[in-house]
Amino acid sequence: LLVLLGLNSTLFGIGDDDSISRIEGLVFLLLFAGYIYYCFKNDKAKDEVSAESGSEGKAMKMPVAVLFVLLGLGGLIFGGDLFVDSATKIAKLLGVSDKFIAITVLAGGTSFPELATCVVAAAKHKDQLALGNILGSNVFNILLIVGCSAVITPMSLASMGLVDMIALLVGPALLLLWAYTGVKCRIDRWEGVVMLLCFVAYYAYLFMRM
Numbered sequence: 001l002l003v004l005l006g007l008n009s010t011l012f013g014i015g016d017d018d019s020i021s022r023i024e025g026l027v028f029l030l031l032f033a034g035y036i037y038y039c040f041k042n043d044k045a046k047d048e049v050s051a052e053s054g055s056e057g058k059a060m061k062m063p064v065a066v067l068f069v070l071l072g073l074g075g076l077i078f079g080g081d082l083f084v085d086s087a088t089k090i091a092k093l094l095g096v097s098d099k100f101i102a103i104t105v106l107a108g109g110t111s112f113p114e115l116a117t118c119v120v121a122a123a124k125h126k127d128q129l130a131l132g133n134i135l136g137s138n139v140f141n142i143l144l145i146v147g148c149s150a151v152i153t154p155m156s157l158a159s160m161g162l163v164d165m166i167a168l169l170v171g172p173a174l175l176l177l178w179a180y181t182g183v184k185c186r187i188d189r190w191e192g193v194v195m196l197l198c199f200v201a202y203y204a205y206l207f208m209r210m
Contacts, residue, residue: 025150032143076113084109167202
């Protein structure tokens with residue numbers, strides 16, 4: 001959570017010149033490599049995954065697991081492309097801006113697979129898997145995707161307003177506040193409702209600004 005909050009703050013800071021240069025994109029990629037190395041070393045040291053999988057009965061064989069991952073990835077790519085293309089055409093017919101399409105339709109299209117994964121994980125009481133999916137996805141988007149895009153072509157942030165940047169900080173800040181305050185170290189349903197209301201409020205703001 002601290003890493004995610006720091007990354008969003010960094011993205012907010014480098015946006016002062018309304019662009020992300022190739023050098024800044026390269027720095028993001030180096031940070032991404034360092035983050036992956038840290039996660040690998042930390043997970044290997046704790047060895048929590050091996051201990052949990054050993055207590056859950058017979059494990060799935062590696063070839064079968066790899067096959068399921070590839071099939072699932074193919075389904076996500078096909079379904080995501082179909083959803084984004086169709087929704088983009090509908091949005092353009094409604095006369096909304098490209099920025100609104102990107103923040104709503106495109107972001108939604110790439111986030112629905114994550115939502116499905118988190119819902120299934122939460123229903124199976126795999127809280128760490130659900131939270132890891134959310135945090136990992138955001139770190140990948142900021143460091144890897146933004147980094148690669150900026151290295152290829154410097155990215156302009158001129159179209160992003162102050163409210164958009166602040167919205168980047170609200171989510172991880174709320175997670176950090178609620179997940180690590182008190183003795184329970186968990187996010188309750190009412191706190192999840194607050195996050196959903198923040199989400200609805202932000203998209204209402206986007207619609208009014210359209």
